[in-house]
Amino acid sequence: MAVLVTGGAGYIGSHTVAELNEHGFEVIVLDHLLNGHRQALFGTTLYEGDIADHKLIAEIIKKHAIDTVVHFAAMSLVGESVQKPLDYYEANVCKTRALLQTLAELGVQRFVFSSTAAVYGEPVQVPISEQHQTSPTNPYGDTKLSIEHMLRWCYNAYGMHSISLRYFNAAGAHLTLPIGEDHRPETHLIPLVVQAALGQREHVTVFGEDYETRDGTCVRDYVHVMDLASAHRLAVERLRHQQGVDVFNLGNGKGFSVKEVIDVVSRVTGRTVPTIYGARRAGDPAVLVASSAKAKEQLNWVLRHSDLETIVSSAVNWHSRHPGGFNE
Numbered sequence: 001m002a003v004l005v006t007g008g009a010g011y012i013g014s015h016t017v018a019e020l021n022e023h024g025f026e027v028i029v030l031d032h033l034l035n036g037h038r039q040a041l042f043g044t045t046l047y048e049g050d051i052a053d054h055k056l057i058a059e060i061i062k063k064h065a066i067d068t069v070v071h072f073a074a075m076s077l078v079g080e081s082v083q084k085p086l087d088y089y090e091a092n093v094c095k096t097r098a099l100l101q102t103l104a105e106l107g108v109q110r111f112v113f114s115s116t117a118a119v120y121g122e123p124v125q126v127p128i129s130e131q132h133q134t135s136p137t138n139p140y141g142d143t144k145l146s147i148e149h150m151l152r153w154c155y156n157a158y159g160m161h162s163i164s165l166r167y168f169n170a171a172g173a174h175l176t177l178p179i180g181e182d183h184r185p186e187t188h189l190i191p192l193v194v195q196a197a198l199g200q201r202e203h204v205t206v207f208g209e210d211y212e213t214r215d216g217t218c219v220r221d222y223v224h225v226m227d228l229a230s231a232h233r234l235a236v237e238r239l240r241h242q243q244g245v246d247v248f249n250l251g252n253g254k255g256f257s258v259k260e261v262i263d264v265v266s267r268v269t270g271r272t273v274p275t276i277y278g279a280r281r282a283g284d285p286a287v288l289v290a291s292s293a294k295a296k297e298q299l300n301w302v303l304r305h306s307d308l309e310t311i312v313s314s315a316v317n318w319h320s321r322h323p324g325g326f327n328e
């Protein structure tokens, strides 16, 4: 029995592939490599292709006796989704529908899904628990919520068991392997601030100073990518004995503002971060902070690396040693 990881050559996917390999799983990766990196896989079996390619997925499932799919492959930029909503419904909802159809036809019954804090929208209560209302403020979050809904009906109709992991802001880099964040273009705050501090980009722009937060900038819950990877492995293990459909938040429970992130990067690197202040980015809620009590209790999830200093230090280490990402 093997695990198929879609989007496994991407940022969170490759850290999860490393975690699954380390725990003795047979891992197969499917990625079209438009945003992923073959070098992040260290020889793990990779099929280059699309999640909507029925023939290819069916071949992989049969050849490797896949019994569980961990599904990362998606378009996942909040701002871009507001500009190009139909691209997001196509890439996320339509293509995941096609993938699920193939899995249902071939009788694959275990599915771990990369969901997101963006399903909640503007929070009514913080920290946000899984019971919080879901009301996305951007198309990206809405596509992920639609997939969660599909998964409920897939259990009802095909007996497909699933766990959706709603993660908050993934950040940091692997502490021992040479893998880290290399999105092109990079839009995430921590790599941008680190690169600005290291002189790899001119400056970072703070998107909005007029939010109702302690310093006017947006507050987010940053969770180390290796902690996310361990949660995925725990979810795969849980699906071996747990039936039904479930949802877990993954965050560290502490919120940091954009300005606070810049201060920590400045402290860790000993350098000033060239910063300019700009307008709000469309679709950004002011505050997103998780309650991950359920994951801690029921998945036995333990956060080992998610204090902001460790996250930032690991990112600084990755970006200093790999200024051109996986190209160098």
Ligand SMILES: NC(=O)c1ccc[n+]([C@@H]2O[C@H](COP(=O)([O-])OP(=O)(O)OC[C@H]3O[C@@H](n4cnc5c(N)ncnc54)[C@H](O)[C@@H]3O)[C@@H](O)[C@H]2O)c1
Pocket (backbone or CB within 6 Å): 006, 007, 008, 009, 010, 011, 012, 013, 030, 031, 032, 033, 034, 035, 036, 037, 049, 050, 051, 052, 071, 072, 073, 074, 075, 076, 095, 114, 115, 116, 117, 166, 167, 168, 169, 170, 171, 183
């Ligand atoms: N980065 C975050 O902070 C964050 C937070 C919450 C949720 N997520 C979700 O986690 C997942 C992974 O995020 P990431 O930051 O690692 O992204 P990423 O872009 O680094 O990885 C996604 C990978 O999927 C591949 N891919 C995309 N569409 C595909 C398709 N149709 N067929 C085959 N391969 C395809 C890409 O080439 C890429 O390697 C996404 O689903 C994202 O929505 C990310």
Ligand SMILES: O=c1ccn([C@@H]2O[C@H](COP(=O)(O)OP(=O)(O)O[C@H]3O[C@H](CO)[C@H](O)[C@H](O)[C@H]3O)[C@@H](O)[C@H]2O)c(=O)[nH]1
Pocket (backbone or CB within 6 Å): 076, 077, 078, 115, 116, 117, 118, 167, 168, 169, 170, 187, 188, 189, 190, 192, 204, 205, 206, 207, 208, 218, 219, 220, 258, 281, 284, 288
């Ligand atoms: O150049 C930048 C980039 C970001 N930000 C701010 O920094 C915060 C974090 O932004 P990111 O782009 O790093 O992350 P997001 O919160 O927009 O989104 C991330 O987390 C979400 C869940 O919270 C989604 O799942 C999504 O996939 C993932 O990219 C936001 O307030 C954003 O406005 C800036 O000020 N300047």
